[in-house]
Amino acid sequence: MYAIGIDIGGTSIKGAVVDDAGKVLTRFAMDVSKEADGEAEVNRFCDVMNKSLNDYDKSIKLEGIGIGMPGILDMDKGIVVTSPNLPKWNGLPISKLISKRMNLPVYINNDANVATLGEARFGSGKEYSNLIMLTLGTGVGGGIVINNHLYDGHLHMGAELGHMVIRVNGEPCGCGRRGCFEAYASATGLIRMTKKEMDKCPDSLMHEVAKENGKVNAKVVFEASRRGDKAAIRVMKRYVRYLGEGILNYCNIFRPEVVVLSGGVANEGDYLLDQVRRFMKNHNYGMKGSPIVELKVAMLGYDSGKIGAACLVFDK
Ligand SMILES: [Zn+2]
Known part of the structure; x- marks a missing residue:
């Protein structure tokens, strides 16, 4: 066909x-x-x-x-x-x-x-029947597949995975509310956290990396934390915590077999994923008694x- x-x-x-x-x-x-x-x-x-x-x-x-x-x-x-x-x-x-x-x-x-x-049919999810995909870009988009079918709710209006509140009265979100997952787990959220930490730490390597990159983008914190910068590692920990908490919420509600991440931030690969995997393993509902949810990077790209x-x- x-x-x-x-x-x-x-x-x-x-x-x-x-x-x-x-x-x-x-x-x-x-x-x-x-x-x-x-x-x-x-x-x-x-x-x-x-x-x-x-x-x-x-x-x-x-x-x-x-x-x-x-x-x-x-x-x-x-x-x-x-x-x-x-x-x-x-x-x-x-x-x-x-x-x-x-x-x-x-x-x-x-x-x-x-x-x-x-991704579910032909990408990183092809071996699974139940998956959640999250695109971490300017915002956070996503989708849910249950038993090989897309689930998007009444009148196809659901599956807005970026707009689950993970911090009541938290940072403002593009949707008009506060504290949405998108405001923390998106590249935009990561850049905001990076800039805040840079202001607090004038000696951080992040300033140098940002200068090399020409701007503060999502890559700054990854590059600086890979090189051992303490302030960048703090931002990474914070980001992983928010991303991990959000993913765990989806796991606890839907219990997918795999969570697939796409978008620029996901391209950091195992350096990011391993930290999130550790968080998921330590905080999974049911702890040791519950099956591990795989975490993968999307593979179909554009x-x-x-x-x-x-x-x-x-x-x-
Ligand atoms: Zn929102």
């Missing part, structure tokens, strides 16, 4: 033909502008797709098109309700438009769910959205 997976971001649309073994066969992409009309942009992307497919192997029979994008979506009707990055797409009947142009069924879901589905979107078709 073959399907097209489309990953719509704030500045570009990327698509690919994907087979049901999760292999990406051909890719296509175009830039989008915030100011451009949604329907015109979707039509332009259909032209890009058609051109790419015409140049490609015509013997391939496509089963459908899957789309992952951020924002609030009416997934059953295939409508973009509100999209924070593409305001001129609000109200756009995207599935109907693309289906008409491409003569294929179209399915839509949010970007976090779709990336989770990709293709997870496209592959996951194609899975929306394969799952039908």
Whole structure:
């Protein structure tokens, strides 16, 4: 089976033909502008797709098109309700438009769910039936797979894993509340903690590393703590504590077999993961009597959205 997976971001649309073994066969992409009309942009992307497919192997029979994008979506009707990055797409009947142009069924879901589905089927989660995925970036996105099915709650409005409060009256979050997991476990949260510690410790190696990097980013604390800087190690411990507490909450509620981490922070690999694993092992509900939840880094990278979107078709 073959399907097209489309990953719509704030500045570009990327698509690919994907087979049901999760292999990406051909890719296509175009830039989008915030100011451009949604329907015109979707039509332009259909032209890009058609051109790419015409140049490609015509013997391939496509089963459908899957789309992952951020924002609030009416997934059953295939409508973009509100999209924070593409305001001129609000109200756009995207599935109907693309289906008409491409003569294929179209399915839509949010970007976090779709990336989770990709990792679950063909990435770090492929050997498991129950998993939680967390994307640690500017914010914290995530998804839940239970018995091989995406779980996203009533009207697909759930699985907002970044907005579980882990500290009452804590740091402000982008959602308007305080103390959300996202405010601590995101790269943004880590950078805030790093800057605070740097202000307190003018002699910390973090200042030097930040100068080498050109700015204070999430890498500063990892680099400085690897080199033994005490202030950086303190920030790491704090970060691991928050990340670990959040992950443990998901483990205690859902008891997945594996938690998959993606995003820039997760690319620090075992240096970060081993510290979180230790925390999880020491604080697991049920302690020694309960099964260990694996912790892994996502492996599909930038293709997870496209592959996951194609899975929306394969799952039908
Ligand atoms: Zn929040």
